[in-house]
Amino acid sequence: MAKVQLMGSVPAALHIDEMKPWNSARQMLVCTGVVDEAPDVKTFTFAVEGGGWFRYLPGQFITVELRAEGGDLHRTYTISSSPSRPYAIAITIKAQPNSIGTRWMFDNIVAGSRVRAYGPSGHFTLSRNLAKKYLFVSAGSGITPMMSMLRWLADCAPGTDVTFINSSRRPEEIIFREELELLATRMPNLKLGFLPESRSGVTPWAGLMGRIDLQKLTMFAPDFLDREIFCCGPDPFMKAVSTIVKAEGFDMAHYHQESFGATALTDVAQKPANDDVLAGEEAGNRHKVEFLGTGEQAFCAGDQTVLVAARSVSVRIPAACESGLCGTCKVKKRSGEVEMHHNGGISDAEIADGYILACCSRPLGTIEIEA
Ligand code: FES
Incomplete structure (x- = not known):
């Protein structure tokens, strides 16, 4: 049974048109619940502090700021909830063996915690790639963007034809298995394909096992050549899937993968300030960067970044x-x-x-x- 920790207070029952969308520059998030989904996998759900709703596309991600000892950490996490339920946003994350930020989150974020976050961002979204038939193929916690997409389809277009394949190490590590099986009873054209790599003594398994290959892919989705494919997981898994479908003549214009997945699953440490960047008058002929919000200015050589x-x-x-x-580091340039x-x-519209x-x-x- 999943361990669940929830906030008890009930928010004001406002309609969406009585509230504004979350403004990440001004509003914090409040954690409303933490749920254990699978070994080392938790879902954290958040509401907007002071009221608000979430506007995003299924498949996007947010960047969470973690106030860890030794300095702030920033981590990008894919949203697992659906924008069709805009009062809350959820991220489902797996703590990798060497993770620092995610482990800190597991140990410190509880119902009632306040968190600063930025976003949403990302182009790996269903809404920009609408099709009649989909193949969602994921491994491990790569399932999270697929879950957001599937939940959105379940709410908005439950008759959509979706084949949903998830690869895991063991049967008990299939994230969202119970919810997926429930959705399959309500979405007549949803077909599930779970693919553990091996059995364990914990959860009995009588289905297919092993790594993804052409034979298994064809068993789950014999018509995969006709589907819009979304793939997310570790790089070797995505490489295997793209190689298989490409070799079969799949039109790769209809293949999408979460290219930032490796970043989302890995802790990225803050880089220290570059000593070569000089502040104030020491700068000589280097390019001046004026920060209008704080009044600070710095000078950096042409190969150094604004960050x-x-x-x-x-x-x-x-x-x-x-x-x-x-x-995450998007800022507005006033001149230069x-x-x-x-x-x-960043999108072309934002650049414009x-x-x-x-x-x-x-x-x-x-x-x-x-x-
Ligand atoms: S920090 Fe991710 S785009 Fe700059």
Whole structure:
């Protein structure tokens, strides 16, 4: 039986049009519940402090700020809840053996805890890739974006044709198994395919076992060539799936994978400020970065990023992946030019609005930043 810890107080029963969407720049989140889902896997559910609702797409993620001893940590976690239920947001996370941030969360976040978070972000979403038939294929905690997508379909389009495959190490590690089996009784075109790698003495198993390959994929989804495929899991798993379907002639324009998954599953330490970045008059002819919110300014060489400049003068810009993927370090540029090489963490519309990702933007001259 799952261990459940819930907040008891009932929030004001306001309608959505009586509240505003969560503003991550101004509002904290309050944890309303923690549930054990599987060994080392927990779901944390949050509400908006002071009231509000969550606006996101199924498959997106948020970045959570953790007030750990020794400094703040930022971790990106995929949302497992559905935007069709906008009063709360949930993340389901697995503590990896060497994780620092996630383990800190497990030990410290309880019902009633206040947490700062940023987002939502991410392009691995169902809503941007609508199709008649889907194949969701995941491994381990890579199931979380698929669960958000499936819950959204269950609420908004329960007749959708979905084949849902999840690979796990052992049967008892299948996350959301009971809920998936319940959904299969209510979604007539949902087909489940669980694929543990091995048996254990804990949970009996009589179904297919082993690693994903063409034969098993075809048994679960004989028509996979006709489906929109979403894949999430460790890199070797995603590589195996993409290799299999590609070899069978699948049109890869209909194949989507969570490319930031490795970052989401790994703890990324805050990088220290770069000593080469000089504050104030020492800077000589380096490019000036003015931080309008704090009044600080820094100078950095052309190959140094706005994030490095910010840290050199203790201007706080949250960051997680530090490689242009997650969107956590998004800031508005008031003036000046930068060279930005991102990996999908910012949209064209946001760039047109003047936003940049501080972790992968290098000033080309004097710039002003709203931070
Ligand atoms: S920290 Fe993730 S995009 Fe900059």
